[in-house]
Amino acid sequence: MTGARDGFPARWRVGIAALLLAAALAAPFLFYPVFLMQALCFALFACAFNLLIGYVGLLSFGHAAFMGSAAYITAYTVKAWGFEPLTGILAGTAVAALLGAVFGWLAIRRQGIYFAMVTLALAQMIYFIAVEAKFTGGEDGIQAVPRGHLLGVVDLNHSLPMYYFVLAVFLGGYALVYRTIHSPFGQVLKAIRENEPRAISLGYRTERYKLLAFTLSATLAGLAGATKALVFQLASLTDVTWQMSGEVVLMTLLGGLGTEFGPVVGAFIDVTMENYLASWGSWVTVIQGVIFVFCVLLFRRGVVGEIVDLARRFAPGRTEAPPPATVAQTAPGE
Amino acid sequence: MHRPPAEGCALDDVILETQGLTKEFAGFTAVSGVDLKVRRGTIHALIGPNGAGKTTVFNLLTKFLEPTAGKIVYGGRDITALRAPEVARLGMVRSFQISAVFPHLSVRENVRIALQRPLGTSFQFWRSERCLDALNPRADALIAAVGLADDRQSTAAELPYGRKRALEIATTLALEPELLLLDEPMAGLGHEDIGRIAGLIREIARSRTVLMVEHNLSVVADLSDIITVLTRGRVLAEGSYAQVSGNAEVREAYMGTGAVAGHA
Ligand SMILES: Nc1ncnc2c1ncn2[C@@H]1O[C@H](COP(=O)(O)OP(=O)(O)OP(=O)(O)O)[C@@H](O)[C@H]1O
Ligand SMILES: [Mg+2]
Numbered sequence: 243m244t245g246a247r248d249g250f251p252a253r254w255r256v257g258i259a260a261l262l263l264a265a266a267l268a269a270p271f272l273f274y275p276v277f278l279m280q281a282l283c284f285a286l287f288a289c290a291f292n293l294l295i296g297y298v299g300l301l302s303f304g305h306a307a308f309m310g311s312a313a314y315i316t317a318y319t320v321k322a323w324g325f326e327p328l329t330g331i332l333a334g335t336a337v338a339a340l341l342g343a344v345f346g347w348l349a350i351r352r353q354g355i356y357f358a359m360v361t362l363a364l365a366q367m368i369y370f371i372a373v374e375a376k377f378t379g380g381e382d383g384i385q386a387v388p389r390g391h392l393l394g395v396v397d398l399n400h401s402l403p404m405y406y407f408v409l410a411v412f413l414g415g416y417a418l419v420y421r422t423i424h425s426p427f428g429q430v431l432k433a434i435r436e437n438e439p440r441a442i443s444l445g446y447r448t449e450r451y452k453l454l455a456f457t458l459s460a461t462l463a464g465l466a467g468a469t470k471a472l473v474f475q476l477a478s479l480t481d482v483t484w485q486m487s488g489e490v491v492l493m494t495l496l497g498g499l500g501t502e503f504g505p506v507v508g509a510f511i512d513v514t515m516e517n518y519l520a521s522w523g524s525w526v527t528v529i530q531g532v533i534f535v536f537c538v539l540l541f542r543r544g545v546v547g548e549i550v551d552l553a554r555r556f557a558p559g560r561t562e563a564p565p566p567a568t569v570a571q572t573a574p575g576e
Numbered sequence: 577m578h579r580p581p582a583e584g585c586a587l588d589d590v591i592l593e594t595q596g597l598t599k600e601f602a603g604f605t606a607v608s609g610v611d612l613k614v615r616r617g618t619i620h621a622l623i624g625p626n627g628a629g630k631t632t633v634f635n636l637l638t639k640f641l642e643p644t645a646g647k648i649v650y651g652g653r654d655i656t657a658l659r660a661p662e663v664a665r666l667g668m669v670r671s672f673q674i675s676a677v678f679p680h681l682s683v684r685e686n687v688r689i690a691l692q693r694p695l696g697t698s699f700q701f702w703r704s705e706r707c708l709d710a711l712n713p714r715a716d717a718l719i720a721a722v723g724l725a726d727d728r729q730s731t732a733a734e735l736p737y738g739r740k741r742a743l744e745i746a747t748t749l750a751l752e753p754e755l756l757l758l759d760e761p762m763a764g765l766g767h768e769d770i771g772r773i774a775g776l777i778r779e780i781a782r783s784r785t786v787l788m789v790e791h792n793l794s795v796v797a798d799l800s801d802i803i804t805v806l807t808r809g810r811v812l813a814e815g816s817y818a819q820v821s822g823n824a825e826v827r828e829a830y831m832g833t834g835a836v837a838g839h840a
Contacts, residue, residue: 426692426708427701433678433689440676443638444690444751445664446698454699 254553266409275401276473281513282412283470288493288505289419290462295491296500297423298455299435303358303487304345304365308460309467310482311368312338316468317384317477318377327390331411331468338464339457341368346456350449362484369482383478387471404473411469415462420502422458431455496537498544507545591616591755591785592637592668597646599632599809606632608809610646614755619777619786621796624806625829630789631673633806634757637787638670639663651754667754671761673789675740679733683724683743686732687715690750715750722746722776738769745776756780758788762795774799797821805829 269278287309294300316334319325325333349360372378379385389399392407422428433441434448441448471477480486489512497508515533519526541548592614599607607629614620622630635641637648639660648656650668658666678686691711692698719728722742727735732743741761748756761777762770774795777786781799790796796803797817805812805820807829813820820826 421704422701424705425701425703426695426697426705427699429681429685429689429692429705429708430698432681436678436680437676439640439672440678441689442640442660443664443670443672443676444747445661445669445693447659447661451699454701458701 270402270405275405277513277517279405279408279473280470281510282408283466283473284490284493284513285506285509286412286415286469287463287466288490288497288509289416290459290466291490292494292499292501292505293419293422293462294455294459295494297428297431297435298452300350300452300456301354301358301491302349302361302456302459303484303491304361304363304368305460305463305490306482306484306486307345307361307365307368308338308342308463309470309486310372310477310479311341312464312467313471313477313481314372314378314384317387317471320390320472321384321387322377327392327407327472330390331465331472334468334471335461335464338467339461342457342460342464343453346453346460350452350456362487365482365484365487369479369484372479372482378477381479383476384471385476387475387477389472389475408469408473411465415465416506418458419462422455423502427451427454492534494544496534496544498541498547498550501544501546501550504544504546511545589616590614591651592787593649594637595647595649597633597636597648598644599629599636599641600644606809607636607643610806610809610811612804612811614785614787615802616785617781618801619781619788619799621800621803622787622789622806623791623793623796623803624812628806629809630806631759632809634670634759634789637663637757638668640670664751664753667752668757669748669751669753669755670757671744671748671759673759673763675737675744677732677735677740677743677747679731681732682728683719683730683732683735684712684715684728686743687718687747687750688712690747691715693751718746718750719743721749723772738765738772741765741769741773742776745773745780749780753784755785755787758786758790760789760791762790762792770795 287305290308291302291305294302312334314334315337316330319333320327320330345361345364348364349357352360373380377384389404392403397403423431430441430446430451433444434446434451438448467481470481493508493512494505495508496511497506498504512530515530516526519529522529537545543551590613592612594610594612597607597610597612598605610629610633612622612633622633624630632641636643636646639655639658639662643656646656647654650663650666653666655663655666664670678689681689688708688711691714692708695711697703697707716725716728719725722745724735724739724742724746727739727743732740735743745758745761758777761773765773770792777788777799780786788796788800800817802815803817803820804814805823805826812829813823813826815823
């Protein structure tokens with residue numbers, strides 16, 4: 243019941259999921275693995291972000307802080323302390339979770355644009371620390387991070403094992419997001435998104451739910467950043483800039499805000515553009531901007547949002563689709 | 577009036593009491609020294625012209641706003657310092673002037689949101705929402721009780737306005753509140769819906785207390801045991817419909833619309 247309203251009819255979903263999984267398993271034989279891994283990391287990042295904007299209605303403009311700090315911690319612990327890769331990733335993710343709990347606690351009492359501003363300000367503090375602190379390596383970042391052997395066994399320096407490892411991390415993260423959305427907790431989140439005063443009047447202490455959602459989102463953003471640090475063997479300032487926080491907003495909008503799979507599609511489109519347009523130099527940003535504006539005007543619900551809408555219209559026995567989730571919906575009531 | 581007003585009742589019959597309840601907004605006093613006593617088991621109406629401060633009183637009682645001064649006692653307990661969710665947990669649950677459903681959830685899911693909180697599973701993000709299916713029989717019973725049995729799979733946003741209000745009441749009732757605060761339950765409803773909701777409120781009041789803001793005076797006359805008239809944030813009069821509608825000041829406050837007297 244809920245699943246169908248949120249996406250495709252159930253039997254389509256299973257088929258599509260199976261196809262996508264097969265494609266993901268075969269992909270490294272057809273495409274450049276580093277490109278795929280980069281896209282998977284960003285996809286996870288965007289899913290984490292979407293959990294917050296799409297299902298709680300909170301626009302964070304500081305998610306790079308979680309991605310970036312996890313990347314730094316993982317890179318540092320693996321390189322300087324010789325952590326095993328999985329342990330390094332867990333260390334980075336744990337720090338992002340902690341940071342998420344603190345930032346969330348500071349930000350969730352604010353509404354709308356003020357929430358975005360507080361998250362941005364806090365994220366800028368992380369950027370400042372990344373520039374100034376010694377262990378982050380300043381402008382150079384932490385380079386030549388060894389990928390090492392997963393659990394001391396699997397050599398991640400080969401691109402195939404590394405790819406399947408990243409795919410597994412992504413699937414794990416995606417599964418957690420999916421489960422969260424379709425959990426008792428997820429139901430309360432949707433209620434808060436739809437009408438927070440009403441949720442309060444039913445006795446829900448909504449800040450606590452928002453804080454948990456924020457922390458989960460930060461944790462998964464951290465997982466994405468930590469994994470990315472191993473993929474590129476690098477943690478750098480790029481990962482903690484406000485531009486990175488903005489990029490994840492774009493990916494999510496592009497793919498479809500509040501759709502389960504939209505952020506993944508958005509991330510793949512974004513990473514593909516970046517890679518194929520790389521030869522255009524500084525024009526990349528301009529072209530990306532134009533494509534973005536074009537997409538948003540053409541697909542107002544995002545790519546996946548539009549497809550889901552079409553599928554719903556042609557699926558027999560479905561009634562009219564509810565309007566898509568939008569940023570404006572953070573306002574309570576109708 | 578349907579029941580004799582509780583006469584000579586002991587102090588513990590008062591479920592809700594305010595003393596000197598006051599709210600100032602940047603120098604403007606919206607609610608000023610309101611003393612209100614709501615007796616258990618009654619339908620108590622709060623009426624007054626637009627801007628009188630009725631919704632503000634509701635917001636203060638349910639702690640959606642902090643009182644500038646005054647005290648709120650609910651069920652013998654001072655709740656002035658509590659926060660909104662805590663007030664709801666004690667059994668005083670409000671509705672809103674504008675219908676407040678969760679528009680993209682189904683009718684059944686709307687009611688389940690209220691039912692699920694006492695389960696204590698609401699933070700469990702690792703469990704499937706299927707564990708909430710155990711709530712369906714209770715949800716469906718509540719939905720049927722407000723006459724929405726045929727709509728339970730519909731998305732709340734698709735319901736006509738009158739049915740949204742009924743859904744709202746079902747959701748509120750799911751919490752088993754002792755005291756319901758209804759802010760203009762009839763606003764925007766057609767004749768038929770008004771009859772339905774009025775019947776529902778009467779039904780509810782058999783086992784619960786209702787404090788209701790309402791502009792529709794025939795509904796007020798029909799349903800309420802006692803009426804408090806508010807103007808400019810102050811209590812102007814209180815009593816039965818006959819007493820209140822006979823009050824010259826009340827007629828004055830309603831600017832000679834004649835509406836008050838019309839139903840006496
Ligand atoms: N948050 C607020 N900030 C400033 N003024 C407010 C606020 N809320 C209400 N007011 C003012 O307080 C007064 C009382 O408003 P309130 O909404 O309580 O009236 P009401 O009796 O419910 O009216 P209506 O019948 O139109 O719903 C109004 O003048 C209103 O403008
Ligand atoms: Mg009002």
